[in-house]
Amino acid sequence: MSIFLITLSFLFVFIFNSQDVLSAPPSRHLCLPEQRDALVEFKNEIEIGELNRYCGGDGQPKTESWVNNTDCCYWDGVTCDTKSGEVVELELQCSRLHGLIHSNSKLFRIQSLRSLDLSYNDLSGQIMWSIRNFSHLTTLDLSSNNFSGGIPSSIGNLSHLT
Incomplete structure (x- = not known):
């Protein structure tokens, strides 16, 4: 009989405490509006072509x-920082992106x-x-595109690249 009471007590404590956890609001921020707008403008700057x-x-x-x-934190290929909402990753491999990315791109x-x-x-033209x-x-990763010309020296200033 005491095992039954212990189990029942444990169950009540678990249910009571889990309601607070389940009803807690998400701690995640929404993406920053200016970054969302920049991504939408980038999407509009580029064409969709054939699949590689x-x-x-x-x-x-x-x-x-x-x-x-x-x-934008819920968009395919976009990862945001969970605290700040800033876009930290763009994983757009095999996305049928076609054309030039200009140096003044919103990206x-x-x-x-x-x-x-x-x-x-x-993607074609010179690396921006x-x-x-x-x-x-x-x-x-810019591999398997149709870029031409040399690698810009400004890439050397990206000291965190691994």
Whole structure:
């Protein structure tokens, strides 16, 4: 009989305490409006082309989920810092991105980026010198695109790249 009472007491304590945890508001911030707007403008600057032959899956561009006036932290390929809401990762590999990224692209306004993966797309032209704006970047992958010209010396200023 005492085991039954102990079990029942434990169950009540667990249920009572778990209600506070389950009803607690999320501690996550929404993405910053200026970064959301910069991502939407970047999406509008770039074209959607054919899927890279080395990419599997359905080939849907991650930017399709990028809808203005929604929380960009929930968009495909976007990761935000859970405390500040800043965009810290863009993982846009195999997203069918096509064309040029100009040095004045709105993308370069997102200076909080730590990881940028644009691999396996169809981006062309020269690698943008504005990449130097990403001073916190630790990971950069531009492979399997159609970039031409040399690597800008400004990449050497990205001291956190590994």
